[in-house]
Amino acid sequence: MHPLQQLMNPSSIAIYGASNNPMKMGSIQLANILETGYRGRVYPIHRSEETVMGLPAYRSIAEVGETVDLAQLVLPTEVVPEMLEECGEAGVRRAIIISGGFKEVPGELGVERERRIRDVAARYGIRFLGPNCVGIMNSLCSLNSTTIVEPPMGGSIAFASQSGAYTAMINPYLRAQGIRMCQTLSVGNEADLDLVNCLDYLRNVEEVKSIGLYVETIRRPREFITAARETARVKPIVAIYVGGTEAGSRSSLSHTGAISGPDELYDGLFRQAGVIRAEDLDHMFDLLWILSMQPPPAGRRMAVITNSGGPGSSLAYHLEKAGLEAPAFSARLRERLDAVTGPLTFTGNPIDLTFETNIFIFKQLLEMVYESGEVDGAFIYGIFGAPDFMVNLKKRFPDLQAMEDTWDQGYQSFLGELVAVSSAYAKPLVVMSFLGTHSSSIRSLVENGVPVYPSAVRSARAMRSLLDYVRIRQGISRE
Amino acid sequence: MHPLQQLMNPSSIAIYGASNNPMKMGSIQLANILETGYRGRVYPIHRSEETVMGLPAYRSIAEVGETVDLAQLVLPTEVVPEMLEECGEAGVRRAIIISGGFKEVPGELGVERERRIRDVAARYGIRFLGPNCVGIMNSLCSLNSTTIVEPPMGGSIAFASQSGAYTAMINPYLRAQGIRMCQTLSVGNEADLDLVNCLDYLRNVEEVKSIGLYVETIRRPREFITAARETARVKPIVAIYVGGTEAGSRSSLSHTGAISGPDELYDGLFRQAGVIRAEDLDHMFDLLWILSMQPPPAGRRMAVITNSGGPGSSLAYHLEKAGLEAPAFSARLRERLDAVTGPLTFTGNPIDLTFETNIFIFKQLLEMVYESGEVDGAFIYGIFGAPDFMVNLKKRFPDLQAMEDTWDQGYQSFLGELVAVSSAYAKPLVVMSFLGTHSSSIRSLVENGVPVYPSAVRSARAMRSLLDYVRIRQGISRE
Numbered sequence: 001m002h003p004l005q006q007l008m009n010p011s012s013i014a015i016y017g018a019s020n021n022p023m024k025m026g027s028i029q030l031a032n033i034l035e036t037g038y039r040g041r042v043y044p045i046h047r048s049e050e051t052v053m054g055l056p057a058y059r060s061i062a063e064v065g066e067t068v069d070l071a072q073l074v075l076p077t078e079v080v081p082e083m084l085e086e087c088g089e090a091g092v093r094r095a096i097i098i099s100g101g102f103k104e105v106p107g108e109l110g111v112e113r114e115r116r117i118r119d120v121a122a123r124y125g126i127r128f129l130g131p132n133c134v135g136i137m138n139s140l141c142s143l144n145s146t147t148i149v150e151p152p153m154g155g156s157i158a159f160a161s162q163s164g165a166y167t168a169m170i171n172p173y174l175r176a177q178g179i180r181m182c183q184t185l186s187v188g189n190e191a192d193l194d195l196v197n198c199l200d201y202l203r204n205v206e207e208v209k210s211i212g213l214y215v216e217t218i219r220r221p222r223e224f225i226t227a228a229r230e231t232a233r234v235k236p237i238v239a240i241y242v243g244g245t246e247a248g249s250r251s252s253l254s255h256t257g258a259i260s261g262p263d264e265l266y267d268g269l270f271r272q273a274g275v276i277r278a279e280d281l282d283h284m285f286d287l288l289w290i291l292s293m294q295p296p297p298a299g300r301r302m303a304v305i306t307n308s309g310g311p312g313s314s315l316a317y318h319l320e321k322a323g324l325e326a327p328a329f330s331a332r333l334r335e336r337l338d339a340v341t342g343p344l345t346f347t348g349n350p351i352d353l354t355f356e357t358n359i360f361i362f363k364q365l366l367e368m369v370y371e372s373g374e375v376d377g378a379f380i381y382g383i384f385g386a387p388d389f390m391v392n393l394k395k396r397f398p399d400l401q402a403m404e405d406t407w408d409q410g411y412q413s414f415l416g417e418l419v420a421v422s423s424a425y426a427k428p429l430v431v432m433s434f435l436g437t438h439s440s441s442i443r444s445l446v447e448n449g450v451p452v453y454p455s456a457v458r459s460a461r462a463m464r465s466l467l468d469y470v471r472i473r474q475g476i477s478r479e
Numbered sequence: 480m481h482p483l484q485q486l487m488n489p490s491s492i493a494i495y496g497a498s499n500n501p502m503k504m505g506s507i508q509l510a511n512i513l514e515t516g517y518r519g520r521v522y523p524i525h526r527s528e529e530t531v532m533g534l535p536a537y538r539s540i541a542e543v544g545e546t547v548d549l550a551q552l553v554l555p556t557e558v559v560p561e562m563l564e565e566c567g568e569a570g571v572r573r574a575i576i577i578s579g580g581f582k583e584v585p586g587e588l589g590v591e592r593e594r595r596i597r598d599v600a601a602r603y604g605i606r607f608l609g610p611n612c613v614g615i616m617n618s619l620c621s622l623n624s625t626t627i628v629e630p631p632m633g634g635s636i637a638f639a640s641q642s643g644a645y646t647a648m649i650n651p652y653l654r655a656q657g658i659r660m661c662q663t664l665s666v667g668n669e670a671d672l673d674l675v676n677c678l679d680y681l682r683n684v685e686e687v688k689s690i691g692l693y694v695e696t697i698r699r700p701r702e703f704i705t706a707a708r709e710t711a712r713v714k715p716i717v718a719i720y721v722g723g724t725e726a727g728s729r730s731s732l733s734h735t736g737a738i739s740g741p742d743e744l745y746d747g748l749f750r751q752a753g754v755i756r757a758e759d760l761d762h763m764f765d766l767l768w769i770l771s772m773q774p775p776p777a778g779r780r781m782a783v784i785t786n787s788g789g790p791g792s793s794l795a796y797h798l799e800k801a802g803l804e805a806p807a808f809s810a811r812l813r814e815r816l817d818a819v820t821g822p823l824t825f826t827g828n829p830i831d832l833t834f835e836t837n838i839f840i841f842k843q844l845l846e847m848v849y850e851s852g853e854v855d856g857a858f859i860y861g862i863f864g865a866p867d868f869m870v871n872l873k874k875r876f877p878d879l880q881a882m883e884d885t886w887d888q889g890y891q892s893f894l895g896e897l898v899a900v901s902s903a904y905a906k907p908l909v910v911m912s913f914l915g916t917h918s919s920s921i922r923s924l925v926e927n928g929v930p931v932y933p934s935a936v937r938s939a940r941a942m943r944s945l946l947d948y949v950r951i952r953q954g955i956s957r958e
Binding site: 022027028031032034035036053054100101104105106147148149150161162163164165166169170171172173176214216240242243244245246247248250251252279280281282283304308309310311312313314316317318319320321325326328343346348349350352354388389390391392393395396397400434435436438439454455456457458 | 501506507510511513514515532533579580583584585626627628629640641642643644645648649650651652655693695719721722723724725726727729730731758759760761762783787788789790791792793795796797798799800804805807822825827828829831833867868869870871872874875876879913914915917918933934935936937
């Protein structure tokens with residue numbers, strides 16, 4: 001069993017550093033463990049308090065009365081080695097060391113401290129994440145030991161990161177788009193378990209369909225390449241790397257003690273490892289999202305269906321820029337499309353329905369286009385749902401509320417059918433829309449597994465990544 | 480007076496095509512005019528109704544009893560020429576023709592129809608926007624004749640667009656970021672007033688500080704270059720162009736009858752015109768936002784101040800990638816910074832305060848850095864405001880609510896002071912944060928004129944655009 005298996009799915013957790021002072025990071029993390037739905041046993045360890053946040057507290061982990069699966073340490077740097085030793089003595093074999101002040105701080109002292117915790121861990125066979133990290137999140141057992149409240153749990157994206165902030169703080173951004181996270185692992189200084197271990201573990205977590213990595217350094221390049229290639233056979237990996245400039249490198253060193261290398265070196269390393277490199281975190285999640293939900297296209301040919309010209313032209317332009325194609329449809333297909341569309345519709349590809357057409361025919365059009373065999377996937381820009389332009393009208397026409405409710409239901413079932421067409425043909429679908437997840441239509445699409453992006457360039461490069469992953473997998477299999 | 484002056488600031492509007500049927504585009508637009516706070520006189524023109532949406536309706540514009548400043552026509556294509564003639568007869572000299580079905584539809588009929596409205600307009604001296612557009616928005620007189628409700632009015636960005644959808648539909652996306660719009664103009668097929676006219680007009684609207692353009696074609700390249708260069712002397716222009724691929728070009732033709740040219744041609748044209756080219760609409764608004772609010776940097780040297788390592792490293796990396804610099808600070812400056820920061824802080828640039836430090840010293844640090852003369856601008860990544868990590872804690876520590884309220888006030892005044900430091904030194908400031916505008920801290924920053932972006936790459940390229948505009952303006956002045 002992989003050491004991260006127990007660490008990510010513990011039946012019991014001891015937490016050092018939580019107290020009745022809410023302004024401590026340990027208290028925040030304990031509150032989050034307790035409020036996120038985790039059903040295992042939770043033991044606060046505290047030298048003086050009888051209870052911590054309403055739970056019985058234990059003077060030492062030895063007093064708990066069971067051998068806990070996982071200890072999380074949120075303590076002043078200098079006491080970490082001793083407490084880790086206490087854990088070892090009590091039979092604990094998995095730990096997360098949140099505390100900072102190790103290799104990432106300048107000088108020999110930090111390095112020496114990190115050596116000490118490694119020694120203790122080695123002596124007791126403890127495998128651990130950190131130090132200098134923020135904890136883990138695992139939707140599969142509703143465990144959230146990080147500082148973040150209400151993480152967007154669910155979905156099938158995993159994220160392992162050398163930045164704690166990125167695993168924890170990005171959640172409002174993800175939530176606003178409807179992106180869910182299955183598992184996150186903050187690896188900190190990687191004194192023991194590192195990104196290589198994360199890949200080896202995540203490869204076999206069936207619920208995880210795509211893996212993101214935030215990289216400031218790869219400490220074991222050879223092992224990384226092996227682990228990543230093995231993983232990329234079964235699921236895509238997307239990484240960002242920010243060590244490759246002078247200031248980026250200086251910053252990484254101070255952040256996690258990472259010795260980074262030039263950009264080109266990492267480009268080559270990722271290529272060899274079968275890893276897709278993203279530009280930044282937002283880009284990475286754009287790709288992870290589609291890669292976790294949509295099937296690979298059989299080729300580059302894409303349909304664009306829109307009810308607005310600008311987005312249609314933008315999608316056509318950017319998909320070509322991304323190396324995809326928007327082939328002109330055959331006369332035969334256009335004839336079929338023309339038969340069901342209005343006089344102002346252009347059906348050449350993009351299919352531009354213009355504003356006034358009944359958008360329920362999107363489904364029929366998508367079916368015709370797929371049936372023709374002329375494309376391998378589709379982009380849709382649709383003004384789905386009535387709510388936005390009805391707000392002011394309703395002040396003048398109160399009866400519209402009932403109509404809007406009916407429409408809304410209609411849209412919900414329509415969107416379900418639209419997604420079903422796409423699934424039936426096993427072709428990928430991307431939606432572009434400026435409406436966020438406050439729109440029930442967008443929520444419906446997202447919950448049905450369709451990624452929605454607010455720009456053509458983001459839509460196009462997301463679709464392109466599906467093809468990139470196909471190529472990567474083919475490349476690995478051929479060898 | 481520029482013809483768009485009266486069109487954008489009418490004292491009275493007649494609207495053709497609004498009715499008591501809420502499902503008509505004209506009705507939506509009338510409701511929006513009435514509900515957005517426009518204080519001019521509004522006259523629905525309707526052949527049979529006595530009243531439209533509670534307003535007295537007029538059988539023809541001649542019956543209104545005054546010469547209206549602006550007529551907006553939302554009518555079936557075939558009656559547009561006749562109604563435009565009626566407007567001309569009644570002395571109307573400004574119009575917006577929303578209706579489609581002109582040059583953008585295939586065949587000679589559309590072209591012929593467009594010729595007819597041009598002839599009518601020429602005969603009566605009518606200057607008009609459209610056809611095939613969605614109307615205008617002008618915060619300065621609270622006029623919104625588009626289909627969009629609750630536009631994010633205010634700010635100092637103007638947007639002129641050959642896509643109606645883009646002017647109207649992007650609003651939820653802008654609102655989510657706190658981006659406001661001063662004026663939007665949907666130019667449609669540009670049968671009369673075009674992007675050149677928009678530039679000539681917007682150049683002299685004092686409240687407008689940056690101008691965005693969505694371009695499928697430039698119909699008058701020579702005049703465009705002249706108008707844009709004149710404009711770029713006083714305010715920046717950012718444009719996107721999507722006609723430059725095969726499918727993009729096909730789509731543009733069907734959308735607004737635009738004959739587009741290759742990408743490189745437009746690259747050259749924009750360069751000559753002093754226009755910054757953006758990749759897509761989201762990118763364009765990222766740039767327009769900062770360009771409308773922040774001062775130009777005197778050089779490339781940037782400070783990064785953060786309380787999280789990952790975002791700090793990412794900012795350092797991406798600002799260098801964007802052609803800016805994050806110079807290592809002098810020993811003298813570091814000494815000063817070290818004196819006020821904690822032991823885990825790295826002050827080399829980035830200044831990484833790490834999670835636990837009191838973030839109120841951001842202000843002091845920014846002041847020291849600016850005072851040193853070692854940088855020309857700053858990036859800040861800050862976890863400003865307590866709300867996110869307090870949610871679960873408050874369930875266990877109810878007293879925290881009062882503390883949170885106090886903190887929140889503290890943050891508000893702190894953020895005001897932080898922005899004041901930046902203003903006092905007249906150096907640009909960009910904030911990176913994953914919190915959206917649901918966070919009061921982010922709202923406060925944005926309302927104080929600081930743009931907030933959710934990724935390092937977006938932050939860096941925004942800052943870079945300030946420098947690009949400095950170069951453009953210098954280039955134009957030198958000639």
